[in-house]
Amino acid sequence: MDMWSPTVKITVANPLKTVTKEIYVKIDTGFNGGLFLPFKVYIELGLHLFETSKVVASIATGELVELLTSRAIIAIKDAEYPCTAYTSLRANRSLLGLEILSKLRVSIDGKSKKVLIKDPKA
């Protein structure tokens, strides 16, 4: 049986907003970064041109992984949020983490399999 995952559609852009892309991201409260992207998406957005400092991340098993990191901008509804995007060669999913979730009002209705994002200013 496939488990339902709380997923939302967002727009991601590079820091100059010269490339944008609409993607589906899984809401992941266990991830304290902003956005985790597959490497292919990271390259398509040109984020490798705006990389930030070296990041060594510890994953759930305690292993350390060096990630590529860049500034990025995401848009949800009418609001924009600058954030840090992370990737790895073998990254295979898009995740939205606490750096962004902490700025939103998100309700997850598991029974109806719906995610509701309210106006964060409300």
Place this chain on the structure above:
Amino acid sequence: MLTISMSTTIAIRGVNKELYRKIKAYAALEGRTIGSIVNEALRMWLESREHPLYEKWRKIKESREKNYKWLKENYEELCAKHKGMYVAVSEGKLIGIYKDFKSAARAVEKLPLEEAMIIKIGEPLERKIDLGLPADILK
């Protein structure tokens, strides 16, 4: 279905003692043979090289390493002279120092680069974070 496992015995020179010690410890903890762990590591290494974007990844990583080395060597001087400004580096070479991030990003975007790093001078060059991600998203 019958699966035949082919294995061989080889001697490898130059194995890092500390890595070998850790592998031995993990093998004992997990009740595995060192051979099975080495096979897993070799398989993962090969899978990475066979990834369609591996060449791109390798070039970015190489450039990042050079940038990091250059920044470490020059960071003290940069902090003394340009704290709060933004430095752009690519392939271990300075592209420029800019008053804000957007100016640095615009300068970088115009150049035919494989990778570039933009750092706010004064901020740490290395961060450790806890992503809490499950290991399977990196498979």
